[in-house]
Amino acid sequence: MSIVGAADFNSDGKLDLFSEDVSSGAKTIHFITGSGTSISISNTTVLTSDTSYRMAGVADFNADGKPDLIAEQVTNSSDPLFKTNRQIWYTNGTAVTSKVTFLDFDQEWTIINAGDFDLDGTPDLMVEQFTTGRKGIWYMTSNSIREGFEYVTLQEKWKSRCTGDINKDGNNDALFQDTVSGSIIVLYLGNQDGSLNQWGHKYTYQAVNRNFISAGNPSASTDWKMRGFIDHDNDGKTSILSENTNSGDCAIWSVDSESNLGSLVF
Ligand SMILES: [Ca+2]
Ligand SMILES: [Ca+2]
Ligand SMILES: [Ca+2]
Ligand SMILES: [Ca+2]
16 A cells, blocks of 8 residues: 545545555545544545556645546556656545546656645646656646646655645745655745746745755655645644555654654554
């Protein structure tokens, strides 16, 4: 099982987890109950099973209050330029109601996460090329790509994990993990009004926090994969949803202080 993201599928005001089992293709909602430091997963619902598409994120693309799913076609081809379908699967919270293909494009670009980078109310997509380190954003208008561009290239070892506004300046930021040491950096992003910055980019990093979670911190393990920025208890503070891909534990890392993360494992 792999956590894809979190969203409120049953509209009870509490975030639910959404996961995928790549071998069976099962895409499952996990309903969270409890509050504060006492939370657990109460029950699960398999939304759909499909091994031909992997889940790349959860976001509401048609603003109906129901989470929708970002899906990438799975292929056996190792050709980076092999064209694959990228889809949005609309849901009513309990079932997939329709699917729209918004792109048929080189599979070397992988969708990592969704976030509203230009603050127009529509989720945009954080993308990367694993082998080249190129990181980009695909701006979406509803379910079509309006524009795509690259905002940074990092060394290959830095893998995109998730996006969210970690320093609360109104701009989405991006979190990357060193796939060797497990340490985590944050790129604080900005300049999203469409103007060009000094490098001619429309959106770029303004600063980097290289020591967000450093090697030596128990959390800086390659076992932990960050799945999204969430506010699970609606306290206005952003936390990081993380999953230990070795033990299967889920954790919410609260980000009161960037050097001192609280951890709630469930
Ligand atoms: Ca819920
Ligand atoms: Ca929706
Ligand atoms: Ca947007
Ligand atoms: Ca920010």
